[in-house]
Amino acid sequence: MNGFFDLPSDLQHSYLGLVGLHLREALLPVLAGLLVALPIAQLCARFRWIYPPVLGLTTVLYSIPSLAFFVVLIDYFGQSETTVMIPLAVYSLVVLVPGIVDGVRSVPRETLAAAEAMGFGPLRRYLQVQLPIAAPAIIAGLRVAVVSSLSLVSVGMLIGNQGALGNMLYDANTYHRPALAVNSVLTTAVLGILADALLVLLRRLLTPWMPRKGATR
């Protein structure tokens, strides 16, 4: 294990630096996706006829391969972090919207009526009633989005070494140092599993009324 975390100098980052870069490149897009997904999902829940076309469009967007998405964006943003982050944001959006719509819709009519009767305005009703009840569905979506985003960042290596931990793969191949590839794969997987566990923890904190046992996803 000696020198397992020593990286070739052409990576221009320490191990922890790459981890930080990886987290930023993976998580910022998910955040952006969430911020866009919330209003879209609210629109879909309010006007039901929008939902099927939105669902169709998101399915089509999701089927665009990440590598194809990256290279097409090079024309507009160059070989930069932005080019990697935009497709990730779109994928997050696609994963999040159906989950949030189902979550918001699952709020019982009586609950909404009760909130209204208590004098809640639309915004307060949304923030204090609908969002908390939809929280498990939103977090279920976030778990998939965060984990797949973390694992997709590595592909960014192919467009001018923008893949954070993925950049170690190139060096592993070129200098024939398999340990670097092992390091990259394991670190990414551990980051994904940690992020997933944190989100599960967050769900438990946010929804203390939910049963603790027998939750499958």
Place this chain on the structure above:
Amino acid sequence: MNVLDFAHSFFGDPAHWHGYDGIPTRLVEHITYSLEALLLAAVIALPVGLVTGHYGRGGNALALIATAGRALPSFGLLVLMFIWLGFGLVPVMIPLVVLAVPPILVTTYEAMRSVDPSPVDAARGMGMSEARVLFQVEVPVALPLILSGLRTAAIQIISTATIAAYVSLGGLGRYIIDGLYQRDYEKVVGGATLVAALALATLALFWAASRLAVSRGVRGSA
């Protein structure tokens, strides 16, 4: 020049339509890799998902496996397997199967769990064996969801199979990777368009399959 111009000149060039680097060859290669990976993943994940879903046990273990599978980066796994195992199809198949198993496994399990218990009880009451309950009652009802899991897996495989080109195999990723290195933007856009088109065709195929395979009673209620 925008993306559409690039695509137009790529598909308009007759040199791209035949030979070992022609579109038909690359398309067939891509479809072969994808089908093999999907088949392998389905053979692993479908039985496990069906059985665990039928008995309603092991959901947490499945969720754990699925999370681990999703967390493993496909591209990293590909490079690692390439370094360890050398040139060949196996280093490509491993990441693709790891990628495709979680959605099939989780969706199949969820599909089986979401089957209405009353017809299942009725079937048991009629004296059906466990195998018949599984295949004649539960699977037909769960089929739409099971197919959606397979569809997700298929689409992820098709988009990810492009990276096989990075380890010197064929497929549509060849155009993207070669184009990237040769700074031949036409080629990159052409390859990307082809992969996206293949993914959309798969989407349509699964839609048609679910129209054909799902019984009318189930479709009506869903």
